[in-house]
Amino acid sequence: MPAPAHLDPRLLRAFVAVAEELHFTRAAARLYVAQQALSRDVRRLEKELGVELFVRTTRQVTPTADGERLLPYARRVLSAQDDLLAAFGQARPLLVDLNSPGLVTGRRVLHRARELAPDCELMARYESGLTGAAADLLAGRLDVSFGRFAGLDPALRSGLEQQPVRYEPMAVVLPEDHPLAGLPQVPVAALAGQEVYAGAGDPRTPEWTDLASRLFEGHGIRLAAPLPPAVGDEEFERIMAKTRTPVLAVVDFPDMPRTVRRPLVDPVPLSPVSLVWRRGLRHPGLDALRRAAAETAGARHWLRRPPGGWLPATDDDVMDPRGRQPTPHHP
Template identity: 75%
Template sequence: MPAHLEPRLLRAFLAVAEDLHFTRAAVRLYVAQQALSRDIRRLERELGAELFVRTTRQVALTPDGERLLPYARRALEAQDDLLAAFGRAGAPARAGTERPLLVDVNSPGLLSGRVLALARELAPDSELMARFESGLTGAATELLAGRLDASFGRFAGLDPALRDRLEQQPVRYEPMAVVLPEDHPLAALDAVPLDALAGERVYAGAGNPRTLEWTDLARQLFDGRGIEVAPPAPLAVGAEEFRRIMAKTRTPVLAVVDFPAMPGSVLRPLVDPVPLSPVSLVWRKGLMHQGVAALRAAAARLSAEEGWLERPVGGWIPAMDALVMRS
């Protein structure tokens, strides 16, 4: 008998026991059916007991499963009461009883804001509060510390030790773009070929410890193309400060196609090839909250409706990112 059981395994058991259907239970928990089955098998191994009888037509509790059911319910109710007492999210709570969910949308005007807006519609009784962390590397630290609950960004760009403690759901292969001074020679183009940036220094957050995953993506994109990552510079916060710095330095800025318009500059998509910024919804492992479920559902709906996970033919993306986005 194990010294302790992960509450996640008991929640998986309870969902299947109540629905007697693995697919419906997986949908209810917002997990893949394969992951749910894996958790059930692990629980059975740890308890040394078979909990379900599975056939091609039905699922039923075994005598050991029937015996576990009341214990699982009491254990999870006790955990939920404990977490509620300390203002933390446990299992999905009754409408209006959960604490606010803190969601990092990185910057105003990005696709993450659209996901958040739809999630609020899907879960009107939950409070989803926007935060602006500007970088998944920085946000990941806040996620693990419990000061933030969800964020968006390039999951493959995080340190493996961080990835092991987080969950992710692919949202979009977002085409990348470049922000140019409005009188830059390339500003006259509708789209800027990557080769046209040869000899340029392009700002990509170098020196900012909160955006290491973005700078790394830029270095991989620029490698062998004659494009340099611009040296570290103070972060321009706000439209007016961005305009002033752009006018002073005239340094192009690597961005995405949803980057909001800035005074004194133009946004042009990059082509030949189309570089892709892989965006995932990211949250802390084990976090169970109606708001997270709503964010996942909203991201899945928008991705499907707008083809966000359809890669453009010939689109550029690092191999590791492609692997993570297919997971």
């Protein structure tokens, strides 16, 4: 492969995006550029290197042998450029997934991180579910997310790192005239014989459905049948009024019209929340998020297990604070 005297990092970034997305339209959306500009940059890189990097058909884009050979080098160059810019206060924006609007844990960590690193641009995203976000983390479309790390497929976990943040007590959202709505707390056994919705069928949240299945086992509680995810308060209210199905949630789940949210007890089920990022990611915004997560968890006792708290053994292994990596130190 001929070696040009200089390669514009922008061209390498365009190449990496296409190589990872295997689709020009998706790659262009990921880089916030027009598809024509992206295609032009890839063609220019091919011309400068004197090789063809992709086989293009009307149905798919596939890297050539030279494209496969270039990819690890291009990734290292771009990582080094990001590190250099970050060292001089010019870090790119960090994309932080908060799962959905209204959830408290990730939002509090993000707000504190912005205070700790005011010169970093930490931009919130809402991908609704760690499994859905994980693919975007690995592809570089997101940088950081929150959720149940133990519930991810091992193949996804292998490319990610995590830091425990919170044991979040779980709750149930009920129609306001439901027979259990008058209780200040709902014993798990009181849901026996009922169907409870826990995201079944949602491809973005299988880690949540799996946690519900483990909790319901032995209690006579059935998972409600899959439904397309309700988007927006109005649609959530309509579906709940129509099905009258309780919804598994967490204690900080936002208020919804004509519903009540009640903590679950006997036992107190816990939703394990971790800060999750792409393995090898280096960014001052990530350092700030890790510091913020540790500070907030400590101040609010988020990693202190409540008496009678329930958690699957798989999550215990992940959330054990003794297994956490040390939080980066900053003078």
